[in-house]
Amino acid sequence: MGTVPHPPPPAAAAHSPPPPLPSLFGCWVWILVASTTVYFPLLQGWVMYVSLSSFIFSLMLLMCYLFGFHKRFESWRVLDSLYHGATGIFYMSAAVLQANATIRSETEPLSEIPLYYQLNTAATFFAFITTLLYILHAFTIYYQ
Numbered sequence: 001m002g003t004v005p006h007p008p009p010p011a012a013a014a015h016s017p018p019p020p021l022p023s024l025f026g027c028w029v030w031i032l033v034a035s036t037t038v039y040f041p042l043l044q045g046w047v048m049y050v051s052l053s054s055f056i057f058s059l060m061l062l063m064c065y066l067f068g069f070h071k072r073f074e075s076w077r078v079l080d081s082l083y084h085g086a087t088g089i090f091y092m093s094a095a096v097l098q099a100n101a102t103i104r105s106e107t108e109p110l111s112e113i114p115l116y117y118q119l120n121t122a123a124t125f126f127a128f129i130t131t132l133l134y135i136l137h138a139f140t141i142y143y144q
Contacts, residue, residue: 022084022133023058025126026051026091032123033098036116043101047127050094054087054134081142088134095127 030051038044061083070076102120 020058020062022087022130022137023055023062025130025133026055026058028126029094029098029123029130030055032119032126036119036123039105039116040101043097043104047094047098047101047123050090051127051130054090057083058087077141077144081138083138084134084141085138088131088138091127091131091134095124095131098127099124 030048033044033047033051036044038048061080064070073079098120102117102124105117105120
């Protein structure tokens with residue numbers, strides 16, 4: 001009777017790449033808000049800032065992952081979780097402000113408002129979906 005071989009030791013930490021889906025939805029938010037006439041620059045300016053900067057930072061984080069930086073640093077999971085959690089909070093504030101801008105644009109008397117109202121509604125929808133995706137990714141990485 002031979003001995004049963006022991007399973008290999010578990011890896012130090014399983015690293016999953018940052019998902020591109022929240023970044024793509026965030027890019028849609030930026031495109032949809034940028035395609036409208038920005039009636040409320042303070043509200044929609046924050047939405048555009050959050051969506052564009054988080055898209056750029058997520059792209060940089062993905063490039064760091066692709067170049068293998070996650071193998072050199074033990075705190076990669078913490079960095080990934082904190083980044084996506086903070087971005088989820090920023091996106092929540094941006095989604096609420098975009099929803100406010102959408103509601104306020106409904107009462108504007110201009111003739112182009114139905115098109116802009118629909119674009120603003122789509123941007124609000126994608127902003128809330130992006131918020132959900134960023135927060136879900138932060139929790140799944142943290143509890144992995």
